[in-house]
Amino acid sequence: MSVAIENFVKAIYKNDKHDINDTKPGNIAKKLGISNAAATDMAKKLATKDLLYYEKYQALQLTDKGTKMALNVVRKHRLWESFLYKLFDMSLHEIHREAESLEHETSDFLADKISEYLGNPKFDPHGDPIPNAQGEITTTNTAIPLSNTQENKLYIIARLMSDDKEFFDFCAQNGLKFGNQILVSKQFAKNKMTQITINNNTILLNEDFTKIIYVDEIN
Template sequence: MSVAVENFVKTIYQLDVLHHEDTKPGNIAKKLNITNAAATDMARKLSTKDLLIYEKYKPLKLTALGEKMALNVIRKHRLWESLLFNLFDMSLHDIHREAELLEHQTSDLLANRISAYLGHPKFDPHGDPIPNEDGVITTTDTSVVMSKAIEGSTYVISRLVSDNKEFFDFCLENGLINGAEIEINKQFSTSNMTQITVAKNTLLLNQDFTDIIYLNEFN
């Protein structure tokens, strides 16, 4: 399949399953930086290939075949992120950018070899689960976004969901990395802000940040 097709089904999967956002062609177009007409044409084309269900004015829904393709692309992306992070100690932003290119040029054979080399990791450096070679995510997600965390409780950062360099730079500078222990000091519901303590520093974060930082309870 072409890069355009793989990116299209991957974007639908990410919006629908991971972010619970609108998957109408217009929103897909915005995410992929293409015209609404191009997104609609692609949706119609892929519906004839049994990759998705297209109905006018309704959100796009992947078929089982389309979801399997999306997960295969996501698997390769996250394996490349893991390899680049482990071998070259690249930043979380840089490994994402490079993996976006490499995921489309990777055979299933090479993906399996990378997985074996890394010891079949279940999570990438961002904390996102890596599907197995059958396209199945075998881990159970028990995380909560920081904006929904309970005041006075202690958590561990488990996922950082972004592709924005400034976000990752800020997180690195302030100790907001996977595995870091944080305390939720206060949830400001009116202003949608969260006060936390991490590495003995107190930070006040707005919802743009706290909705893309995932936490697990500290044990």
């Protein structure tokens, strides 16, 4: 399959699972940086290939075949991110950028070899789950957005759900890293802001950040 097709089904999968936006062609077009007309044309084309269901004005839905393709691309992307992070200590933005290209040039054989080399990781450096070779995600997701946490409780950063360079730069500068512990010291509900303490530093985050930083409570 072409890079364009793989990116299209991956975008539908990710919007469906993670993003606030739904999977209507206009939102997929925005995510991929293409025109609405191009997205609609691609959706119609992929419907004939049994990769998705298309109905005018409705959200796009992947078929089982389309979901399997998307998960295969996602697996390769996240394995490459893990590999580049481990070997070269690249930033979270850098590993995402490089994996965007490498995912399309990687055979299933090489993906399995990378996974084996890394010890078959369950999560990538952003905290995103890595599907196994059968296209299954075997981990249980219990994480919640930082915006939904309670005051005076400890949490572990479970996921950084973004591909924005400035966001990752901010996270790196302030120790906001997958697996690190934070204390939620104050929730400003009216102003939609959250105050946290990490590494003895106090940080005030707005909703743009607290909606895409996911955490697990420490019991």
